[in-house]
Amino acid sequence: MVLYCRKNRLSGNRLGITVSTKIGKAVVRNRIRRRLHAIYRLQEHRLLPGYDLVIVARTAGRFAEYQTLEADFLSLTAKLGLLGDVQ
Numbered sequence: 001m002v003l004y005c006r007k008n009r010l011s012g013n014r015l016g017i018t019v020s021t022k023i024g025k026a027v028v029r030n031r032i033r034r035r036l037h038a039i040y041r042l043q044e045h046r047l048l049p050g051y052d053l054v055i056v057a058r059t060a061g062r063f064a065e066y067q068t069l070e071a072d073f074l075s076l077t078a079k080l081g082l083l084g085d086v087q
Contacts, residue, residue, distance in 0.1 A: 001036070001054040001069070003076040013047060015040050016054040023062050032057050039070045045075060048084045 007012065017036050019029040028066060036055050077083050 001058055001061055001076070003073070003074055003080065004054040004056070005051045005080050005082060007050055008052045010050060012049055013044065014052045016052070017057070018054065023057060023059055028062060029057075032061050035062040035066055035069055036073070039066075039073050042069075043074065043077075046084060047082050051082060053082075 015037070017033050019032050021029070023032065024028055036057065040053070040055070055073075064072075074083070
């Protein structure tokens, strides 16, 4: 997956998820989208506020397990400096 971020002028984060039709039919794309949204929701408390995040799913995500997607998301947020202190 790829993660883009940009500061916004809000007190919270906003999330966008995009999954290309190259990945599969609607059922497959929606499954990936649901997984990514759940990962974000469960890790949102760890992220710094005030960012717009866009997750772009890649074809490898079609066969990836939930734990792999979660590890990738946390790795990308750490690289971008979005992980804050756990409250």
